Amino acid sequence: MTRDIETIGIADLFGPPSPARDRADGRIMAAASGIGFMAVRDFPGDAWLTPDRRAQLLRIFALPDIEKQKLLRWNFDSTRKNFYRGWFPLQPAAVSYKEGIDMGPDIADAARVSVVDDPLCEPTPLPAEGTLPGWRTAAADYYRAMERVGNALMWSIARGLGLPETIFDPYFEHGISTLRLIRYPLRDATAGIDTGGPEFSVVHKGEIRTIIGREHADSGFVTLLAQDGVEGLQAKNRADEWIDVPPANGTLAVNFGQLLERWTGGRVRATRHRVIAPKTTRFSIPFFYEPRVDAEIAPLPLSGAEPFEPFLYGDYLWESATNFVEMSGIKNLRQPRRAKVS
Ligand SMILES: O=C(O)CCC(=O)C(=O)O
């Protein structure tokens, strides 16, 4: 088992079966079942991972407040009809000090919002084209590039588990992956918020650092995270130590979500992570690769894996995602589509 976060070239995942692809599969599975974090490079769409290209997406943060407010979610502006997609503003009293936007598959293809009455499938409020020319096209392109990487990793993980590589495919057709853009500004020392408590700060290499992203594990299958050159992300290793996940151009940090951990009976690890305040504003771009809302998640044919009661992805996701502070106050707005067997 490796202690550090490995960088893995994944070009071979996009080609035919080969010894090189087998080696990449092996390294990915070792990361997935070991530390639960890796960095990947060399894939179609990796041209996105430069400061200039990321800046095309991050332009949205320079919009005047009045434009951002038009994108707010219902829990921040009750005149809005969107609950799950859209803008979350800074919440100064919360440990997580960030603003940003959550975008769904309709960003890549407008036909991919569902007519079903489900907030998990609602359309994403987006800035008008005239306000941010070319931005929607860039975000659509980025979303599609990340879906492709997520898909390639999904196939690799299936092979790594000794399962047919297409075993997950039906679950991911019409998936509801989220592209999120985040900005963590420096905390405003004059805001009157007492950040002196232990939940707000940690000692890192002898220095007191404020936490700006609360410790958590992600909910979905895999997360593909583009960092924007500024440090701060940390992952918890198996020895329960916090290790830095340094940003590097041309790479995505990858971690595995709780869905995959449950699905594989714990064979893959959903690693906990957090963000500590850097010296400058931090931006990050996570892409949460996720199945369709009505996917029925049942135990995989893995020997020795703990069985579990099948569940619907949407029910599980809503329960999990609405615990995060940017989704506060909406849990009761969606009822499980399947009653729990008690
Ligand atoms: O900003 C980061 O680097 C981490 C973001 C994150 O963990 C999340 O949004 O789930």
Ligand SMILES: [Fe+2]
């Ligand atoms: Fe996360």
